[in-house]
Amino acid sequence: MSEPRSLEGTTQQLPVLEKPAENPPENPPETEPGPAPRSGRFWSARRVPAGIVALLLLALAGAFLYDIAAVRADRPALHARRELARQLAERPLDDPWVLVGAGVALALGLWLIVLAVTPGLRDVLPMRRTRPDVRAGLHRGAATLVLRDRAMEVVGVQSVRVRTGRRRADVRAVSHFRDLDDVRADLDTVLGDAVRGLGLARPPKLTVQVRRPGRKG
Numbered sequence: 001m002s003e004p005r006s007l008e009g010t011t012q013q014l015p016v017l018e019k020p021a022e023n024p025p026e027n028p029p030e031t032e033p034g035p036a037p038r039s040g041r042f043w044s045a046r047r048v049p050a051g052i053v054a055l056l057l058l059a060l061a062g063a064f065l066y067d068i069a070a071v072r073a074d075r076p077a078l079h080a081r082r083e084l085a086r087q088l089a090e091r092p093l094d095d096p097w098v099l100v101g102a103g104v105a106l107a108l109g110l111w112l113i114v115l116a117v118t119p120g121l122r123d124v125l126p127m128r129r130t131r132p133d134v135r136a137g138l139h140r141g142a143a144t145l146v147l148r149d150r151a152m153e154v155v156g157v158q159s160v161r162v163r164t165g166r167r168r169a170d171v172r173a174v175s176h177f178r179d180l181d182d183v184r185a186d187l188d189t190v191l192g193d194a195v196r197g198l199g200l201a202r203p204p205k206l207t208v209q210v211r212r213p214g215r216k217g
Contacts, residue, residue, distance in 0.1 A: 042137055044120025049112065125166060126201045140164050143198055147171065150194040156183045158213060169195065169204040174213050184210045 067078045076082075091098055124137040144164040151160040151171060156178035163170045171191060175183045187208045195203050 041119040041126055042121045042124045042135075046115055046120065049115050053112065122166070125164075125198075127199050128201045138198060138200065143169075143200075146198065147191055147194055150190050151187055154183060154186045154190055157187070165204060166202070167204055169206050171206065171208045173208070173210045175210050176213055180210045180212070184208055 123140045127136040144162045148162045156175045157173050158176040159174045161172045
């Protein structure tokens with residue numbers, strides 16, 4: 001019998017098993033980003049006008065309720081209601097007091113309508129929305145502070161006055177050296193970047209004015 005051949009020092013090839021190629025996971029279809037949600041202005045709660053109207057209606061309803069209860073209890077009606085009924089019955093429509101009362105009522109009604117249809121909160125500037133469920137606003141004073149600090153970084157600027165509104169940002173700078181055109185160009189560049197960096201939904205239009213300091217004395 002022949003001895004088995006030693007396998008030491010030899011290389012033995014292992015069988016190769018070929019697996020069927022697995023289908024790679026299909027990439028989910030890329031959805032194009034939709035339009036950014038609209039960033040409208042913030043609406044005020046109108047607590048003061050609503051509280052005043054609520055108190056007036058409460059007092060008026062309480063007075064009428066007391067008057068109805070008094071009449072049902074065989075007591076005389078309120079003197080104010082009787083006097084008001086008498087005045088309305090005796091005074092003509094062109095009476096000055098009637099016209100004044102109608103004008104006051106009309107002014108109050110128009111004031112309440114304006115408060116109801118206008119957003120309010122003029123000091124809060126709406127910021128650009130990146131998610132539909134998140135809203136953010138920037139206070140006008142904070143935007144003014146940012147623009148003023150960036151303007152003071154420009155070489156040659158001595159002092160700055162900034163007024164930031166919903167549509168415009170007025171910058172008035174005083175330069176004590178350098179050419180005014182160069183300072184204005186630098187301010188336009190720096191403040192333009194600062195306005196865009198605020199992330200506002202409607203960036204205000206930038207207006208820059210540069211002048212020399214006035215003479216003392």
